[in-house]
Structures are given as C-alpha cells and as structure tokens.
Amino acid sequence: MSSVLYVCVRPERSAADAEHRSFSRGLGIGPLDRIDLMHTPLRAIDWQSYDGFVIGGSPFNVTDADKSAEQLSVEDDLRRIAQRALDASALAMFTCYGIGVVTRMLGGEVHTGRPERASATRVTLTAAGTDDPLFGPSGDSLSVFTAHKESARETPPTAVLLATNDACTVQAYRVGDHLYATQFHPEASPQDFADRMAVYRASGYFDPAQYDATERAILAATVEGDELLNRFSRLVGV
Template sequence: MTTRPLLYVCVRPQRNAAEAEYESFRTAMRLDADALARHDLVREPLPDRVFDRYAGFLVGGSPFNVADPESTKTDAQRRLEAELARIAEHAASSMGAAALFTCYGIGVATRTLGGRVSRAFPEDTGPVTIDLTDAAGADPVFGGLADRFSALTAHKEGTEELPHGAVLLASNDACPVQAYRVGDRLYATQFHPEPTTKAFTERMAVYRDDGYFESADYEAIAARVLAASVTEPARLLRAFATRFARG
C-alpha cells in the first residue's frame, strides 16, 4: 500500500506566519516534509483529486473571521471558506481523508456542518485552561491526554452551537466549545495545538496591530506565554498523526 502524506492547508495571508505555522505543525507531529505536505489556499484553489492524494488535512489559524458579515469579506476569503467547507464535508462523511480544523478553521467546520459561530466567545491572547469532557476519555485522539491542561488561544469568535452530531471533547468557562469530533475523522479545536510558547510569541509579533491585544501589552503577554507549560496539545497532534498519517 502506498502511504499518503497529510496536507497542511495554509489560510494565513502573511507568508512568514504561515511558514512558521507549518513548521510548528510538522515539528509537533514529528513528521518530515514528505509526510506533511503544504498548500497555500489563500492564493491557490485545492488541487485536483485532493481527497485521493492525501490521508488527512490540517487547517490552522487566520486573521479572517467566519462570523464577519459576508458583505465585508473579500473574494479571496469567500473562496477560501468554500474550499475549506469541501474538506469539512468530506471528513465528516467518513469517506476517507481525515481533518483537523484549528482556531479559524473550527469556525468554518462549525458553520459548514450546521452549527453556529458568533462573536460571543472570544478569548484573550495567551495561555488558557482546557478541560476535557467525559467523552474525550474514550476518544482515540484525545483519550491519552491529561483531563486538564494549558493551551494557547487568540480568537475573536467561537462556536455558539455545535454542528449536528458533534461530540464535545473539551471546554472551558470563557469558550464552552474548545474541541469536538464529528464522525470518526473530523476533529476541531478552538485552541492552537501546534505552537511552542516561543513560536506563539513570534506569531504575536506578526499580528501585534491586528486587534487581538493592545500593542503596548506585547511584552507582558509574551512573558506570560513563555512561562506557560503547553505539553498536551502537541501530544494531541502526535495522536492524530499516528492515527491518520498513513495510506
């Protein structure tokens, strides 16, 4: 059997942030470049026969927001969200390729699959506490994680209503939907599972003036991030890779 790689799907217009995010995913999952391919969806549509060519998809963050009025979205964002919706529908149908949608990606998956996204559940930039649900204990990806752990977030919107048939896997007080699964191949997290604390502060610098935090507070927030321990999210990614990074 021929082994198919996973595909990192870039949804960040900022090339330096996208490159760093890809490296964070690859390093956290302990995959080489042959096992984790990449595609810039901001600038290019999905390639032909994409679901035959890849074993699974990783969708990261973006300064875009799903909950923004459609009239304010650029043509590029609308096209990008339509392409991501194809991935979500395919993975949710359990037809073959798996998918992990994170941060901005969870919003697209939620809306595509019948849930609701709103501005009601933002979280400040930095470390937060994540609590796993009882259902997570039996999940093949989340089951090996600590029941409570720290993760990194920075988002302006969140899932207000789960998609149809979704299983809630993680939560916290500020943003009740932190992770869920649909079927046995689609996973979504609101938190960022991939960056180290250092990589996250470097990403913060890229988006310093994009409204996620007060620019003058960068040093204080960065210090709090660097002091955090975020071991469990990377274990989640390795579990995902172990389960789906194969033919």
C-alpha cells in the same frame, strides 16, 4: 509525498511559514506537504489522495460582514475538506478559524461573545473527550494556546463536545470518527506563539500596550498541543 497535508489560510507569509514548521514538528512529519489556499485553490492539486489534513488558523473570521473573493474561495475549499472527513475518507483537524467554518457548515452558530486574548489556557475534557482516541490520553485536561475573536455558541448538530472551559464553552469537538475541530492552537510552542504575536501585534488579539507582559506570560507557559498532533499522526497511520 507525505500522507498528511498542511492547509494554510494565512495571508501573511512569515506567519504561514512559521505555522507550517510548527505543524511539521508537532506531527513529526518532515517534509510536511503544504498548500496555501490564499494563492492556490484546492482543485489545483491531487488533494483527495491525502489520508489526513491539518488546517491552520487565520486572521479571517466567518462572521466577517464583507468577505473578499479570496476568503469566500478559502471557505469553499475548507468545506470540501470537511466533507471528505465527514464521508470518513480522510482524517482532518480544523483549528481556530476552521472550527467556525465547520460549525456553520453543520448548521451551528458562530458568535463574537466569547473571545479569548492571546494566552495559554487549560481546557477540560468532557466524558466523551476522555474516551476519545485523540484527546483521551491527555487525561482530564490539557494546556493550550488560544487567541480568537469568535467561537461556536454551542456544539453544532451531529458534533460531540470534547473539550471546554469557562472562557469559551466549545474548545473542541468531533464529528463522526474522522473530523476534529479545535478553537485553540495545538501546533504552537511558546516561542512559536510569541513570534506570531509580533506579526499580529495590531490585529486585536491582545492589548498592544501589554505586549511585553503578554509575551513573557506566553514564553513561560507549558502547553501540550504537540501530544495531540503526534497522536493525530498515528491515527492517520504515519
């Protein structure tokens, strides 16, 4: 058993499998343990034995008006993991959809006013970010992939803003010393992200008429998310 658990919240099997491989590569952990919350509830495994959690993205949105029973169950389980990190019992990194779940849990607001289409972007670290053990070694900024329809309106109560940019003011934050949340996707390489585009071609993350141009731009990008994940592994103690 690895000491880090990849938590999948994607209904699409091909995207879920690819994301698992991406996190495994970035973390430098193989095999990386996995649970798919769409099919297996958290309580079905000994999840509290893990020292670290990485939570992948999802086509779900916390602002969805009519949530399925599956989505409600997923969000309950993600809050359980977040509480474990808030209690300083494990280190956790929530990405994309997960930052919305945590933001609402903390009493913050999630809105749809600052979406980002599938692309590479540069995020700027705040003063707290440059002092943070996970983000600080990246310097003043880092390049990452984003694709989302909702985001935190502002840093939620008790959270410390770590990274921002003009397109989306809350790109990453930390709560206490054990819970990290990012709006961006640290795990995806350019090829990973291009492959994910094919799965979500009609899901509203980019203009389908611009598919080829968007794919070229993504494949030409240089991103630094693997560095974050590698440091996450070291913080967990892998």
